[in-house]
Amino acid sequence: MKIVKVEAFPIQAKPIDTRPYWGSRAWGSERAAGQAELSTEYPVPLRRRFIYSQTIDTVVVRIETDGGLVGWGEAKAPVAPQATAKIIELLLTPIVMGADPREVLVLWERMYAGMRVRGHRAGFYLEAIAGVDIALWDIAGQAAGAPISTLLGGKMRESVRVYASGIPSLPLEAPDEAIETLVEEARSLRAAGYTGVKMAIGRGVRGDLRTIGAIRDAMGDGFSIYADAAGVYSRADAMRLGRALRELGVGFFEMPIPPEDVEGYAELAQGLDIPIALDSIMSRHETVELIRNRAIDIVQPDVCRAGGITECRRIAELADCFGLAFQPHVSIGSQIHVAASAHLAVAMPNSIVCEYWIGKNPLGPAVVETPVELRDGYLFAPAGDGLGIRIKPDVLLSHVAH
Structure with a gap:
C-alpha cells in the first residue's frame, strides 16, 4: 500500500x-x-x-x-x-x-x-x-x-463526558442584565444535556469572580464550571484568582499566565489547590519540561495542533506515568477534529473530560454522512473503520478559500 x-x-x-x-x-x-x-x-x-x-x-x-x-x-x-x-x-x-x-x-x-x-x-x-x-x-x-480507538489499544470507556465551550466572562462594570443573559445561557446548556461549561475569563479578577459566582449560584454545585484565562494574568493575580476559583468549585484553571513562563506555572501548580491545565502544549518535549518543573496537573493538547493522534497519544501516556490527567482540547474546527478527539478520549486511560464547542458550526454535522454522536452530555467515538465518519466532500470543500 x-x-x-x-x-x-x-x-x-x-x-x-x-x-x-x-x-x-x-x-x-x-x-x-x-x-x-x-x-x-x-x-x-x-x-x-x-x-x-x-x-x-x-x-x-x-x-x-x-x-x-x-x-x-x-x-x-x-x-x-x-x-x-x-x-x-x-x-x-x-x-x-x-x-x-x-x-x-x-x-x-x-x-x-x-x-x-x-x-x-x-x-x-x-x-x-x-x-x-x-x-x-x-x-x-x-x-x-x-476504528482508530481499536488501533490505539481499545476503548477504556464507551464515551467521555464533555463540557460546553463556552461562555465569556464579563468585566466588573457589566450591567446585571448582561450577567443574567450569561446565566440563562448556562441554564439552556444544562437543559440541552451538558453537565458543565468552560468560561473564557480574563476580564479582571473581580469581574471574573462576579460572573462565575453568578453562574455557580444559579446552577448549583452539581454543574461543573471550568475557567480559561488564555494567559492574560500575572502570577500574583492568577494566584489570587485561583484560590477564589477553588472556593467556587471551579474544576480547573486553564492557561492562567503566559505559556512561556514555566517557572510561573510551577509556582501556581504547587501553590494552588485548583488543578492547572494548559492547552498550548505542542509536543511531548514541552510536556516533559512542565512535568520536571511540577508545573502542570492536566495536559490538554489539541489533536489538530499538537502533532496529531501520534503525538497526543504520547503526551497522554507520558502524563499518565506521573499521575497527571489528560483531556482533549477541542475548539473551533470540523467534525474531523471532533472524531479524532473522541477516539483519543475513549482510548487513553487517564482521560477525564473533553471539550466541545457549542457554536453553530458550518463545518459540523453538515459535512459528514455520520456525525459524531453527542448524547446526554457524553461524546461517543465513532464505531466505523478509521475515523468512522463519512465525509461529504462536496459540502466540506465548498468552503475552500479562494
Missing part, C-alpha cells in the same frame, strides 16, 4: 452563528478596542491582543492510496489556513508520498525531523503535521477494518 496523492485544502467558512466565536468575544479585538497602550496591568494590553478570523478557518487534508483508500485529516489553522496548507504541500507531501500510510510513527518522525534543525517545534509546522497524521490514522484504521 502506497500513498499516491496528498491534498491540503485551506477552509474559510462563513459563520452561521449570530455571535462571534466565544474566544474572539473574550480575548480578541472587541475586548482590546477600549484599552490604552500604556497600562499598570501586567501583562500589558498589547501583549493580550490575539488574532481571530472573521471566518471559521481550518485546513482539511485528503490522502489517497494506490488501492483507493482515502483518509481525511485536519490541521488546526484558526487564522491564515493558506499558510498551513502550503507547508503541507511544499514540505510534508514530498516526505510521505510513496510511503506506506500504515507506518504512522515512522512518517511522523520523518516529518518532525524535516525542520528540527531550524527550530520548527511548534506552531504552523506541528499543526501541519497533525493534519497529515490524522489522515494516516484514518487510512490505517480502514485498512485494518477497525
Whole structure:
C-alpha cells in the first residue's frame, strides 16, 4: 500500500452563528478596542491582543492510496489556513508520498525531523503535521477494518463526558442584565444535556469572580464550571484568582499566565489547590519540561495542533506515568477534529473530560454522512473503520478559500 496523492485544502467558512466565536468575544479585538497602550496591568494590553478570523478557518487534508483508500485529516489553522496548507504541500507531501500510510510513527518522525534543525517545534509546522497524521490514522484504521480507538489499544470507556465551550466572562462594570443573559445561557446548556461549561475569563479578577459566582449560584454545585484565562494574568493575580476559583468549585484553571513562563506555572501548580491545565502544549518535549518543573496537573493538547493522534497519544501516556490527567482540547474546527478527539478520549486511560464547542458550526454535522454522536452530555467515538465518519466532500470543500 502506497500513498499516491496528498491534498491540503485551506477552509474559510462563513459563520452561521449570530455571535462571534466565544474566544474572539473574550480575548480578541472587541475586548482590546477600549484599552490604552500604556497600562499598570501586567501583562500589558498589547501583549493580550490575539488574532481571530472573521471566518471559521481550518485546513482539511485528503490522502489517497494506490488501492483507493482515502483518509481525511485536519490541521488546526484558526487564522491564515493558506499558510498551513502550503507547508503541507511544499514540505510534508514530498516526505510521505510513496510511503506506506500504515507506518504512522515512522512518517511522523520523518516529518518532525524535516525542520528540527531550524527550530520548527511548534506552531504552523506541528499543526501541519497533525493534519497529515490524522489522515494516516484514518487510512490505517480502514485498512485494518477497525476504528482508530481499536488501533490505539481499545476503548477504556464507551464515551467521555464533555463540557460546553463556552461562555465569556464579563468585566466588573457589566450591567446585571448582561450577567443574567450569561446565566440563562448556562441554564439552556444544562437543559440541552451538558453537565458543565468552560468560561473564557480574563476580564479582571473581580469581574471574573462576579460572573462565575453568578453562574455557580444559579446552577448549583452539581454543574461543573471550568475557567480559561488564555494567559492574560500575572502570577500574583492568577494566584489570587485561583484560590477564589477553588472556593467556587471551579474544576480547573486553564492557561492562567503566559505559556512561556514555566517557572510561573510551577509556582501556581504547587501553590494552588485548583488543578492547572494548559492547552498550548505542542509536543511531548514541552510536556516533559512542565512535568520536571511540577508545573502542570492536566495536559490538554489539541489533536489538530499538537502533532496529531501520534503525538497526543504520547503526551497522554507520558502524563499518565506521573499521575497527571489528560483531556482533549477541542475548539473551533470540523467534525474531523471532533472524531479524532473522541477516539483519543475513549482510548487513553487517564482521560477525564473533553471539550466541545457549542457554536453553530458550518463545518459540523453538515459535512459528514455520520456525525459524531453527542448524547446526554457524553461524546461517543465513532464505531466505523478509521475515523468512522463519512465525509461529504462536496459540502466540506465548498468552503475552500479562494
